[in-house]
Amino acid sequence: MNQSTNPASNNSHQDEFRLDGLAPEHDDFSLEAETVEADLDHEPVQDCLILNTEDAEQPETSAQIDLDGMDKPIHAVSVINNAGTNNSEQFHEVSFQNANSLLESLEAQDVPVHYQCREGYCGSCRTQLLEGEVHYTEEPMAWINDDEILPCCCIPKTAIRIKLT
Amino acid sequence: MSYTTFNQKTFDTLKQPMFFGETVNVARYDIQKHKIFENLIEKQLSFFWRPEEVDLANDRKDFIDLPEHEQHIFLSNLKYQTLLDSVQGRSPNVAFLPIVSLPELETWIETWSFSETIHSRSYTHIMRNVVPNPAEVFDDITRNDFITRRAVSVTKYYDELIEKCSFYTQLGEGTHTINGKVIDINLRDLKRTLYLTMVSVNVLEAIRFYVSFACSFAFAERAKMEGNAKIIKLIARDEALHLTGTQHILQIMAAGKDDPEMGEIAESCKDEVREIFLDAAEQEKEWAGYLFKDGSMIGLNQHILAQYVDYITDQRIVAIGLPPIFNAKNNPLPWINSWLNSDNVQVAPQEAEISSYLVGALDSAVDTDDFGDFDL
């Protein structure tokens, strides 16, 4: 791990083997570096990064495993949304059938839920489960209280009632 | 209690509390008191990344074209991030390792702190690529009043804990006269300092960092400084894990099962904890004033950033079991979510391998009941 980055310690493999990256290049750092040809008119990268381009509840091909001869169960999901500006509660009646996670299902039905990781480790999507049961498709790591669930990594097992805070 | 690098005693690891029990001896993970720390370690390892993987050539050009007040916002924000990660790259090790009593938690602390050193190295990578003279920017971190003021608030709990613990490990409990100063060292007070330090670390990673992320992403939202935003996405992914770590530690402490005295302390500290969150929120708003002193940028100004401070502060304080402070339920920067999500960042190939290994390690037929008595 003592590979020198000093270009003076010259050997022919120096260019392909640099453990700590870019330092040598910057000996000739210049603000007018000719390599810079930024395309300033392009869209923010974020636009090509949005996670769901299709409706998770109306998929063209379902990501869930189809069970032979069985209809995929539809679970009613009733949502109390407390996030309104003046503490007024909103109610949404939606259903879960095809999505990979409860979070995706809610998003597909225009119920916005906070998220960051979408993998159960950040806790952003923490939601209160008032009624019903869920199944975790991934081991949840974020801290949750006994009456809470992480919609990003679970799917309903029964009809559920949840409260978004 | 004096620190030893390998405790010769035989004791039941599972009976140790997280901190201030026996010092650790065998680094073993076959039996674990709190499995969550092992999970965090594995996840953190699967996140491994190198700053040099992110190309910043366009950022250099973007930076030159930014108006002066936006350059000020960008650089000041970067200086603040550099300060925070300088602290995080060493402090968990220095402060928590001498007093930790569980091998899986000890290793989590080391893994956590190591990932912070990647963050620090990435700021150098950014500066080298974006500004002609990185030294000027780095030097300013210890010279600029606005930044050094931030340093005091992020380090004071750490420093107090480190000082008290060093007296405790050398001299034990009791009243000691050190250099003519009378110092009272007692374990309960030390535990209290530890609890408050952990809160301040949670605030550092879960609030202060997120405010700085908002600034980084506000540039990228306008298709500026996108290489920088990619690096910040990777940092944000790590920080999400770190804040989950401190939330677990705080909740385990508050539950008191691990150490009943810690539970009492957590109960009695609620006002002080609220105060720490509130102070941090105010300091972040003041900082926003400094960032935007010469003008706002498209999509972000002092007012909106202050609203985000309220929102994120509430999210985080609720997560450790206390009531919200501001009742700010709406995220004023809804676009930040998908920036914070890192699914779409290009990563080193080994990550794909490791995360598939992690998925494979889970029994896909597992029932939710199996998670019923997780020590979360």
Ligand code: FES
């Ligand atoms: S989005 Fe991170 S835990 Fe659900």
Ligand SMILES: [Fe+2]
């Ligand atoms: Fe960090």
Ligand SMILES: [Fe+2]
């Ligand atoms: Fe961190």
